[in-house]
Each structure stands twice: as C-alpha cells, then as structure tokens.
Amino acid sequence: MSKLINSPRDYVDEMLNGLVLAHPSLIRHGTSGRVIRRVDGPVAGKVGVVSGGGSGHLPLFTGYVGPGLLDACSVGNVFEGPNVASCSEAIAAADTGKGVLCLYGNYGGDRMNFNMACEMAEMEGIETTTVLGTDDIASADADQIGKRRGVAGIIYAYKAAGAAAEAGGTLADVTEIACRTVERTRTLGFALAPCTVPGAAGPTFELPDGEIEMGMGIHGEPGIWRDRIKPADALADEMVERLLASAPASTGTRLSLLVNSLGATPLEELYILYRRVAAQLGAAGWEIVAPLVGRYTTSMEMAGASLSLCFLDDEIENLLQAPSSCPFWRVG
Amino acid sequence: MSKLINSPRDYVDEMLNGLVLAHPSLIRHGTSGRVIRRVDGPVAGKVGVVSGGGSGHLPLFTGYVGPGLLDACSVGNVFEGPNVASCSEAIAAADTGKGVLCLYGNYGGDRMNFNMACEMAEMEGIETTTVLGTDDIASADADQIGKRRGVAGIIYAYKAAGAAAEAGGTLADVTEIACRTVERTRTLGFALAPCTVPGAAGPTFELPDGEIEMGMGIHGEPGIWRDRIKPADALADEMVERLLASAPASTGTRLSLLVNSLGATPLEELYILYRRVAAQLGAAGWEIVAPLVGRYTTSMEMAGASLSLCFLDDEIENLLQAPSSCPFWRVG
Incomplete structure (x- = not known):
C-alpha cells in the first residue's frame, strides 16, 4: 500500500x-x-x-x-x-x-x-x-x-x-x-494482511487475500494456524476459549476486555467481534468492566485484530478506573 | 482485503x-x-x-x-x-x-x-x-x-x-x-486504496498500488487529479494552499484543524502530515487551536486521509472547547 x-x-x-x-x-x-x-x-x-x-x-x-x-x-x-x-x-x-x-x-x-x-x-x-x-x-x-x-x-x-x-x-x-x-492479562491476535516497513522492498510477511493467520505476532512472528478466513463468530469463540483456557488461577469473576485493531481493520468489524466475545464471556460467567474497543496497539497498516483479557482483582479494577490523561486512553 | x-x-x-x-x-x-x-x-x-x-x-x-x-x-x-x-x-x-x-x-x-x-x-x-x-x-x-x-x-x-x-x-x-x-469549515481529502462494501463483488473503485487520487470522496466519488504518490510534504503543501484559497471571507486568525485517516492509513503517517500542515499554516499566519489527529470519519478499510480547517470566531471556539462526552471526540 x-x-x-x-x-x-x-x-x-x-x-x-x-x-x-x-x-x-x-x-x-x-x-x-x-x-x-x-x-x-x-x-x-x-x-x-x-x-x-x-x-x-x-x-x-x-x-x-x-x-x-x-x-x-x-x-x-x-x-x-x-x-x-x-x-x-x-x-x-x-x-x-x-x-x-x-x-x-x-x-x-x-x-x-x-x-x-x-x-x-x-x-x-x-x-x-x-x-x-x-x-x-x-x-x-x-x-x-x-x-x-x-x-x-x-x-x-x-x-x-x-x-x-x-x-x-x-x-x-x-x-x-x-x-x-x-x-493476569492474556492476549491472542490474528493477522488478515501484512504491513510494510518504510523503505523495505516488500511487506513483512506474505498472507494471501482471504486467508488468516491465528496467533501471528505484531511483527509477523509465526502463529498457531493459517487457513481461509472464517466467520467472525467462529473466530471469537475460538479466541475466547483459548484465552479462558490460559487464564491464571483464582481470577475472580470480573475482567476487562480490549478488542484491538492492528491497523487497517475498521471499527465496524471490531464491534461485530466485540458483540460475540462479550456474549461468550457473559455465558461463561464473566462480568465485563470498562471494555476498550479501538486501535490501541497497531502495526501501521496491518489488518487483523487482537483480544486481550485482564482478569481483575479489586485493586487492579480501582487502578484501571482511576483518573488519567493522555491522548489515547479512553473508557466509556 | x-x-x-x-x-x-x-x-x-x-x-x-x-x-x-x-x-x-x-x-x-x-x-x-x-x-x-x-x-x-x-x-x-x-x-x-x-x-x-x-x-x-x-x-x-x-x-x-x-x-x-x-x-x-x-x-x-x-x-x-x-x-x-x-x-x-x-x-x-x-x-x-x-x-x-x-x-x-x-x-x-x-x-x-x-x-x-x-x-x-x-x-x-x-x-x-x-x-x-x-x-x-x-x-x-x-x-x-x-x-x-x-x-x-x-x-x-x-x-x-x-x-x-x-x-x-x-x-x-x-x-x-x-x-x-x-x-467556516473546509475539507480536502485523498485516496490511496479503496474499501469494499460487505457482500460486493469488488472494491468501490480501482486505484493501482502506488497511485493517489486527490479530492476523491469517501464513497469513491471522482476527485481532482490522479497520479503517482508524492511526498507527504508536497501533498500537505498543495492541500493547505487549496484549502486556504477556498477560505470564507473575514475569518480571523485562528482555526482548528483535523487530520483524519480514512481508515487504513496509520497514525504515524497522519502525524507526518500534521507536522507539515501545522508549519505551513503557521507560516501563513494562522494560529491552530485544539487540533484533532486520528480516525474521525472513515470508509472502513479505505486508505487515505483528509484535512479539515474550521475557521474560528470567538463563539465557535468557545463551543468547540465546551465539555462534551462521547466515545470518540477528544482534544489534547
């Protein structure tokens, strides 16, 4: 691009x-x-x-x-x-x-x-x-x-x-x-299209149009599997399952949730993903606190998204809700 | 994508x-x-x-x-x-x-x-x-x-x-x-890559990799010219010149400025553009108030950016600085 x-x-x-x-x-x-x-x-x-x-x-x-x-x-x-x-x-x-x-x-x-x-x-x-x-x-x-x-x-x-x-x-x-x-924080992401480092001869990795790599890192580090893109809900279900399976022990019942675009993937798609992730977490008994949806950690124009869960205790929850001021943290 | x-x-x-x-x-x-x-x-x-x-x-x-x-x-x-x-x-x-x-x-x-x-x-x-x-x-x-x-x-x-x-x-x-x-508001944008409407057979328009269309609308409406991509500073200079030439009469000396990504174009590139736009506006005698840089109006994963100038009077400036609360308006 x-x-x-x-x-x-x-x-x-x-x-x-x-x-x-x-x-x-x-x-x-x-x-x-x-x-x-x-x-x-x-x-x-x-x-x-x-x-x-x-x-x-x-x-x-x-x-x-x-x-x-x-x-x-x-x-x-x-x-x-x-x-x-x-x-x-x-x-x-x-x-x-x-x-x-x-x-x-x-x-x-x-x-x-x-x-x-x-x-x-x-x-x-x-x-x-x-x-x-x-x-x-x-x-x-x-x-x-x-x-x-x-x-x-x-x-x-x-x-x-x-x-x-x-x-x-x-x-x-x-x-x-x-x-x-x-x-107490776990993230899983996937890539849909690569980015290009300025001045580089080509993109940081190859990913044919219509394919997805689950678990790929934000610099194109290899992931868990690569396949044709699946429906958003199927991806949400797999990601929630993997993230909850990797949860730390004794985590309470409340978590915060970040649905993050790696760059090009638009807000519309993040909300489609968020909707299913929130439903699945709710069904598993989790209460969601102060969710974040948007671009918080990107790789320039890379397409894809990541899902982060922060399993809260009372102290972390209070600190996350404390006042702060910067150009990019927002809740609500 | x-x-x-x-x-x-x-x-x-x-x-x-x-x-x-x-x-x-x-x-x-x-x-x-x-x-x-x-x-x-x-x-x-x-x-x-x-x-x-x-x-x-x-x-x-x-x-x-x-x-x-x-x-x-x-x-x-x-x-x-x-x-x-x-x-x-x-x-x-x-x-x-x-x-x-x-x-x-x-x-x-x-x-x-x-x-x-x-x-x-x-x-x-x-x-x-x-x-x-x-x-x-x-x-x-x-x-x-x-x-x-x-x-x-x-x-x-x-x-x-x-x-x-x-x-x-x-x-x-x-x-x-x-x-x-x-x-008192003027905008000029350009496209670097198209988006695709969900379910459509192909992208909303064709734009070969490495080309830019100045003035293209957010749904792919035809613009002013199409050419190979130019350096960011050259684009900034042209956009500022066109926007100032189209300014309304008697506009004072203060303006707000929105550097907006159409979707895929990353924040890094918006800041590179902002830097030059701010310098050119300053050189032309304009004082910039409460600038906005980010994704405020997009077309899904379309690549490109737009530049908006809001020529302020005292009342508009006060209203822009008034408290408000929504998920996406932010200043600072």
Missing part, C-alpha cells in the same frame, strides 16, 4: 515532531530526541514509570505518556528496539529520587538495551526495577510464560502501574502491581 | 449491537433498531440535535452521540442513506418540545429521506430545521457551494451545535451556529 511519507530515513523523527505538535502535553527529549516525556514531568516525589519500544505501533508506546500513566518512553526505529542512550535518557527523565519502573514488551533488543540502561542508572544512584509484558499466549506455551511476547495487553499494566505511582506507591508497590497486572 | 464479519446481511445490525454493548452511554432505538440515541436522552428543555447517514464511516455518525454533541442518529446500510422511518424516529427521540436540528451530509438519499421525515414531524407538531454539511471543496466549485458534499468537517458543526444546545440555545440559535460552523 502507498505510504504517506517523505523518506524512510525521516519517518520516525517526522512522526515524533507531528506527535508533540499535535499534543502539547508531550515533548521530545534527549540528545537525539528519541524520548517522549510528559511536558509537566518529572513529578516530584512520584515513582517514575517508563516504557519504550520500536516505532510503528501507535498509539503504543508514546501515546500513553501522561498523568496517571507513563512518565516517559524511549523510541526506536520502526520495529527496532530503542537504543541504550534513549533508554537511559527516559529513565533519567522520569526519576525524582523515588526510583523508576521499566515496563516494556518481552523482546530481545528492548531487553538488552533497557538492561544496560538500568545498570548505568544504578551506577548513577537511580534505583530501577523491570517488568516485562508477556501477554501473548500464542508466542509460547503455558509452561514457558517468560518466553511470551508482550502485545496489546501491556496497556493494562501501564494504567495500573501509572495509577499506583500517581497515588503515591513506592517503587516496590508499583512494581508489584505492574507484575500482577501482567500476570 | 479479508473482512472480519459473519454475513453481509447482518453487518450493520451486529455492528450496532457491539457498539451499544461496548458503550453503555448509547442505546439502539426504533422499530428496526436503526437509531442510536443517548441512553439518558432526551434532555427536557433542550433543543434536539440529530444526524444520520450510511454505515461504514465509524466513528461517524453514531460515535458522536452524547452530552454536548448529538442526541440521536439514524443509521442506513453501508453507504446508503437511512430510511425515512429511522429519520423520523431519530427526530422524535430527540424532541422535548423545543424543536430539533437535523444536521447531516449533503447527499441525495439522506436529504430526500430526512426531508420527508421533517415534513412528517412538522405535522405532528415537532419544529425542525435542517443544516447540510458541505465542507468538501473537491466536490463542487466555489460558486456552487450548495452542491458540495459533507465529509469529515461536519464533526465541527456537531460539536458547536451540540454545545450551543447544551447551553440552552433556542432552535434558531442552534441552527444558526451549525450553519455558521459549516460555512
């Missing part, structure tokens, strides 16, 4: 310039401008919450910077982890002496660079902790949860950890709540 | 069911459920503001139903105007004796059915007025503004009229502000 760009080389920087121009609550920061932070941050006395990752997933990650959510994000090139310098600068930008939680998706490059940045921060006297998003149930089996990738469900951890930090939690408190929210 | 649906026949009704399940502030209404109205409406003593149109453009039209915005919307099939019955039911659902403004896009089918519904409403003692969205400068020349179609810019009129009604304006007041906002 044709892209509305100037040159692949300028893609990320021009995108970030537009982002901060359109949203004055955000500002570019750092020697190469590859950090987005709150214009009013850091907030004295508050634990910092930082994320980061490759570009091409808006509104992830930078769209969730704001009061009650993230303090700063490091920004990589398209589908590439952020470099060590930008991770360090994001951590420093969020620090006010109370420590910083680094909360990001479980990808090798991101992990390596954030780990190095955390070591350097510790040497400078900034206490850091790390929690990895691992919500994608298609990316590894249940006995290898630590190998699972982080996808759309990480926004639940952003919201819970951000609210806990805003409420005055210690670094240990905020880290624990992020960890618990990740542990 | 593969669609996430069950059957073309059930597309609209299943979509509406999902919409109201996900957003409890909205409810389906009317004999065939083809009206979306505020669950807490109608609000006694308030002028009603109603819109409507074909499906496939979410969040237009139904996503803008809420306090400070629309009271009700009639909903047609994909790319088809709503029927007379649903227009009548939307008007009746919004009426509390103060009259109802019908504010919708300038399309033949919509006009015919709303006109008939208004005549019937008048016979039942409901006073109605009509304002048509005519913001698309590519759809007719300046000397035939009444022939221009309504596209994304109509949301500015929704917001201003909705806020005026919420503030206690009379039907004449609310109608005048809607009319003035339409008169």
Whole structure:
C-alpha cells in the first residue's frame, strides 16, 4: 500500500515532531530526541514509570505518556528496539529520587538495551526495577510464560502501574502491581494482511487475500494456524476459549476486555467481534468492566485484530478506573 | 482485503449491537433498531440535535452521540442513506418540545429521506430545521457551494451545535451556529486504496498500488487529479494552499484543524502530515487551536486521509472547547 511519507530515513523523527505538535502535553527529549516525556514531568516525589519500544505501533508506546500513566518512553526505529542512550535518557527523565519502573514488551533488543540502561542508572544512584509484558499466549506455551511476547495487553499494566505511582506507591508497590497486572492479562491476535516497513522492498510477511493467520505476532512472528478466513463468530469463540483456557488461577469473576485493531481493520468489524466475545464471556460467567474497543496497539497498516483479557482483582479494577490523561486512553 | 464479519446481511445490525454493548452511554432505538440515541436522552428543555447517514464511516455518525454533541442518529446500510422511518424516529427521540436540528451530509438519499421525515414531524407538531454539511471543496466549485458534499468537517458543526444546545440555545440559535460552523469549515481529502462494501463483488473503485487520487470522496466519488504518490510534504503543501484559497471571507486568525485517516492509513503517517500542515499554516499566519489527529470519519478499510480547517470566531471556539462526552471526540 502507498505510504504517506517523505523518506524512510525521516519517518520516525517526522512522526515524533507531528506527535508533540499535535499534543502539547508531550515533548521530545534527549540528545537525539528519541524520548517522549510528559511536558509537566518529572513529578516530584512520584515513582517514575517508563516504557519504550520500536516505532510503528501507535498509539503504543508514546501515546500513553501522561498523568496517571507513563512518565516517559524511549523510541526506536520502526520495529527496532530503542537504543541504550534513549533508554537511559527516559529513565533519567522520569526519576525524582523515588526510583523508576521499566515496563516494556518481552523482546530481545528492548531487553538488552533497557538492561544496560538500568545498570548505568544504578551506577548513577537511580534505583530501577523491570517488568516485562508477556501477554501473548500464542508466542509460547503455558509452561514457558517468560518466553511470551508482550502485545496489546501491556496497556493494562501501564494504567495500573501509572495509577499506583500517581497515588503515591513506592517503587516496590508499583512494581508489584505492574507484575500482577501482567500476570493476569492474556492476549491472542490474528493477522488478515501484512504491513510494510518504510523503505523495505516488500511487506513483512506474505498472507494471501482471504486467508488468516491465528496467533501471528505484531511483527509477523509465526502463529498457531493459517487457513481461509472464517466467520467472525467462529473466530471469537475460538479466541475466547483459548484465552479462558490460559487464564491464571483464582481470577475472580470480573475482567476487562480490549478488542484491538492492528491497523487497517475498521471499527465496524471490531464491534461485530466485540458483540460475540462479550456474549461468550457473559455465558461463561464473566462480568465485563470498562471494555476498550479501538486501535490501541497497531502495526501501521496491518489488518487483523487482537483480544486481550485482564482478569481483575479489586485493586487492579480501582487502578484501571482511576483518573488519567493522555491522548489515547479512553473508557466509556 | 479479508473482512472480519459473519454475513453481509447482518453487518450493520451486529455492528450496532457491539457498539451499544461496548458503550453503555448509547442505546439502539426504533422499530428496526436503526437509531442510536443517548441512553439518558432526551434532555427536557433542550433543543434536539440529530444526524444520520450510511454505515461504514465509524466513528461517524453514531460515535458522536452524547452530552454536548448529538442526541440521536439514524443509521442506513453501508453507504446508503437511512430510511425515512429511522429519520423520523431519530427526530422524535430527540424532541422535548423545543424543536430539533437535523444536521447531516449533503447527499441525495439522506436529504430526500430526512426531508420527508421533517415534513412528517412538522405535522405532528415537532419544529425542525435542517443544516447540510458541505465542507468538501473537491466536490463542487466555489460558486456552487450548495452542491458540495459533507465529509469529515461536519464533526465541527456537531460539536458547536451540540454545545450551543447544551447551553440552552433556542432552535434558531442552534441552527444558526451549525450553519455558521459549516460555512467556516473546509475539507480536502485523498485516496490511496479503496474499501469494499460487505457482500460486493469488488472494491468501490480501482486505484493501482502506488497511485493517489486527490479530492476523491469517501464513497469513491471522482476527485481532482490522479497520479503517482508524492511526498507527504508536497501533498500537505498543495492541500493547505487549496484549502486556504477556498477560505470564507473575514475569518480571523485562528482555526482548528483535523487530520483524519480514512481508515487504513496509520497514525504515524497522519502525524507526518500534521507536522507539515501545522508549519505551513503557521507560516501563513494562522494560529491552530485544539487540533484533532486520528480516525474521525472513515470508509472502513479505505486508505487515505483528509484535512479539515474550521475557521474560528470567538463563539465557535468557545463551543468547540465546551465539555462534551462521547466515545470518540477528544482534544489534547
């Protein structure tokens, strides 16, 4: 598909310039401008919450910077982890002496660079902790949860950890709540059509028109099965079944639910999916709280959708409902 | 592109069911459920503001139903105007004796059915007025503004009229502000790839990969020129020049700006476009107020974008900034 760009080389920087121009609550920061932070941050006395990752997933990650959510994000090139310098600068930008939680998706490059940045921060006297998003149930089996990738469900951890930090939690408190929210969140997605990285010779993967790949990752990582597209209700039923089968133990009766477009798949189709998913969850005895439907984690113009369940306890539910302000989190 | 649906026949009704399940502030209404109205409406003593149109453009039209915005919307099939019955039911659902403004896009089918519904409403003692969205400068020349179609810019009129009604304006007041906002709003869009109506044999139009059609309408109506895709900045410059050349007389120095994706075009590209548009408007002496960047008026998975300018006066600016609540209007 044709892209509305100037040159692949300028893609990320021009995108970030537009982002901060359109949203004055955000500002570019750092020697190469590859950090987005709150214009009013850091907030004295508050634990910092930082994320980061490759570009091409808006509104992830930078769209969730704001009061009650993230303090700063490091920004990589398209589908590439952020470099060590930008991770360090994001951590420093969020620090006010109370420590910083680094909360990001479980990808090798991101992990390596954030780990190095955390070591350097510790040497400078900034206490850091790390929690990895691992919500994608298609990316590894249940006995290898630590190998699972982080996808759309990480926004639940952003919201819970951000609210806990805003409420005055210690670094240990905020880290624990992020960890618990990740542990209680499960995502499964599917692809209907690929995207193309700016400047690449072709799309990130091949998927013939009319076919679907269940469980495919947001960078085109291989999924569980590939077949002709099925009716939305059949897909909803399979996804709900797989997600509930992978639920953590002792999860209560309430959950939040995110039906997310990977990009091109329109809102109309998300609502068709939502309708069936909500009915199936209701039939299974689950009460749905503050559902989200829209584009929360994308891969540019990739077509497909994902379904995330966040199994609530009272504390996580209260934190998800706490006030926050950013360009892209909305409930209702 | 593969669609996430069950059957073309059930597309609209299943979509509406999902919409109201996900957003409890909205409810389906009317004999065939083809009206979306505020669950807490109608609000006694308030002028009603109603819109409507074909499906496939979410969040237009139904996503803008809420306090400070629309009271009700009639909903047609994909790319088809709503029927007379649903227009009548939307008007009746919004009426509390103060009259109802019908504010919708300038399309033949919509006009015919709303006109008939208004005549019937008048016979039942409901006073109605009509304002048509005519913001698309590519759809007719300046000397035939009444022939221009309504596209994304109509949301500015929704917001201003909705806020005026919420503030206690009379039907004449609310109608005048809607009319003035339409008169001060201009939109120009372009297509990069078509969408497909559910159940149709093929896409709504042909546009070879790598080509762009400037001025194409949201249903594939013919535009101004077709060529190979150009750099984003060149497109921004042309669009700003055409929009400013078509500005109404005596418009002050402040404007709001909507950079809208038609569906598949991702946020990253909208920000790249926004950056240049904002710079060019600034260089031309315009101050930008409360810009919007995102998907506000789509054609399902169509690729492309549109740019809307709303030339402000003090009253319209205050109304755009007034509190409102709906699933899809956001500023900041």
